[in-house]
Amino acid sequence: xxxxxxxxxxxxxxxxxxxxxxxxxxxxxxxxxxxxxxxxxxxxxxxxxxxxxxxxxxxxxxxxxxxxxxxxxxxxxxxxxxxxxxxxxxxxxxxxxxxxxxxxxxxxxxxxxxxxxxxxxxxxxxxxxxxxxxxxxxxxxxxxxxxxxxxxxxxxxxxxxxxxxx
Amino acid sequence: xxxxxxxxxxxxxxxxxxxxxxxxxxxxxxxxxxxxxxxxxxxxxxxxxxxxxxxxxxxxxxxxxxxxxxxxxxxxxxxxxxxxxxxxxxxxxxxxxxxxxxxxxxxxxxxxxxxxxxxxxxxxxxxxxxxxxxxxxxxxxxxxxxxxxxxxxxxxxxxxxxxxxxxxxxxxxxxxxxxxxxxxxxxxxxxxxxx
Numbered sequence: 097x098x099x100x101x102x103x104x105x106x107x108x109x110x111x112x113x114x115x116x117x118x119x120x121x122x123x124x125x126x127x128x129x130x131x132x133x134x135x136x137x138x139x140x141x142x143x144x145x146x147x148x149x150x151x152x153x154x155x156x157x158x159x160x161x162x163x164x165x166x167x168x169x170x171x172x173x174x175x176x177x178x179x180x181x182x183x184x185x186x187x188x189x190x191x192x193x194x195x196x197x198x199x200x201x202x203x204x205x206x207x208x209x210x211x212x213x214x215x216x217x218x219x220x221x222x223x224x225x226x227x228x229x230x231x232x233x234x235x236x237x238x239x240x241x242x243x244x245x246x247x248x249x250x251x252x253x254x255x256x257x258x259x260x261x262x
Numbered sequence: 263x264x265x266x267x268x269x270x271x272x273x274x275x276x277x278x279x280x281x282x283x284x285x286x287x288x289x290x291x292x293x294x295x296x297x298x299x300x301x302x303x304x305x306x307x308x309x310x311x312x313x314x315x316x317x318x319x320x321x322x323x324x325x326x327x328x329x330x331x332x333x334x335x336x337x338x339x340x341x342x343x344x345x346x347x348x349x350x351x352x353x354x355x356x357x358x359x360x361x362x363x364x365x366x367x368x369x370x371x372x373x374x375x376x377x378x379x380x381x382x383x384x385x386x387x388x389x390x391x392x393x394x395x396x397x398x399x400x401x402x403x404x405x406x407x408x409x410x411x412x413x414x415x416x417x418x419x420x421x422x423x424x425x426x427x428x429x430x431x432x433x434x435x436x437x438x439x440x441x442x443x444x445x446x447x448x449x450x451x452x453x454x455x456x457x
Contacts, residue, residue, distance in 0.1 A: 158420045174419065178331055180443065184450035187443075190457045199456075 152238035160203075161235065165246050169231035170203070176234055181227055188228045189221070305360065311343040317370055320344070323381050327446045334445075347403045347445065348392070355399075386449035393438055401437035408437070 140146040154175045161171050179187040191200035194210075209225040210218050278286060307313060315321040325344075328334050333342040350356050368374075375381040375388075396403065410430065415423035429435040439456065442448060451457040 156419050174421070178444065180448055185443075185448050185457075187448075190451075 152236040155235045155237050163246075163248065164244055166248070172232050172234045174234070176229075181229060186221075186226065186228070193221075305356075308360070309345045309349055309356075311345070314344040319370065319375050319381065323375075323378065324446050331445050342407070342445070346406070350399070350402065351406055389442075389446075389449045393442065396438040397436060404437040404441070 136149075137146055154177075155173060156175045158173050161173060163170070176188075181187060189205075190196060191202040192205050194204055196202075197204040205221070205225075207217075209221055212218060212222050213224065281289075315325045333347075335341070349359055373380075375384050410426075413426060415427055418426065425435075425440065430437075442451075442454070
């Protein structure tokens with residue numbers, strides 16, 4: 097009887113302590129692997145004001161960049177500080193619109209920007225495509241938080257045909 | 263009334279009977295310094311940003327809009343105030359501009375642009391006045407600080423150095439032709455060249 101009592105107490109002890117131990121070890125693992133991309137606060141205690149990161153600069157090289165994922169709207173390779181895109185003006189269109197590209201030699205906006213949602217062509221830019229920054233963004237000269245493993249379709253097909261040849 | 267004018271003229275015409283020539287010359291000289299100095303001091307007071315934004319029309323509209331632009335805040339801390347761009351630095355041109363500005367006093371008194379809505383309605387006209395002035399004087403107020411001779415094209419972005427070394431260099435374009443709306447928001451640009 098005494099032995100049984102001891103066994104019960106021991107098992108109860110194990111049951112109560114093991115989740116705590118387990119969660120402790122899991123937390124440690126979390127910090128190293130699962131949470132390696134931290135929030136902007138970066139594990140700063142709630143009562144402490146974190147020193148903010150330096151703001152990276154906008155890439156202003158005017159060199160077209162590849163897409164980072166399928167169907168990505170082309171990114172803007174120059175600064176757009178002070179560019180107005182509002183009810184009365186669209187600064188982007190002063191270079192990229194269809195009647196300005198000859199003078200500016202900037203890439204022309206695609207014809208889809210002149211189509212309404214039913215596919216009808218309009219004389220002016222479609223209102224749903226008017227606000228450039230909804231899709232097109234500048235890039236910052238910063239270290240990416242996560243690595244991008246995107247491979248576009250053409251490289252995939254090339255690899256496949258190469259593999260088949262061998 | 264006519265008698266008073268005639269009397270005054272006759273007094274001025276008469277040689278001085280009581281005061282020595284020296285007193286008149288020295289007195290006139292000192293009075294000249296006081297009046298001229300006072301005039302110039304008053305002129306300079308009207309040529310400060312504090313004076314410009316003492317009217318709410320300027321403070322609530324154009325000054326607020328300017329705060330976000332590079333001419334107000336930037337890496338080196340050099341900034342342009344209202345008169346740097348809007349008043350010629352040359353004395354005769356400055357006086358001419360100041361005389362034109364009397365119309366702005368009229369506008370202030372009668373509230374031509376005393377609400378945001380009225381200001382926006384007038385914006386295109388106001389902007390065109392400034393574009394016309396800068397176009398006519400080859401963007402003189404820009405060039406008071408931005409001297410073409412000392413521009414380092416290698417420090418500029420590719421697009422900027424191309425445009426500056428071609429269109430700007432051969433005088434085909436002047437600063438304001440491309441750099442509209444750099445310090446304040448733009449009006450509706452329909453029909454403006456280059457838009």
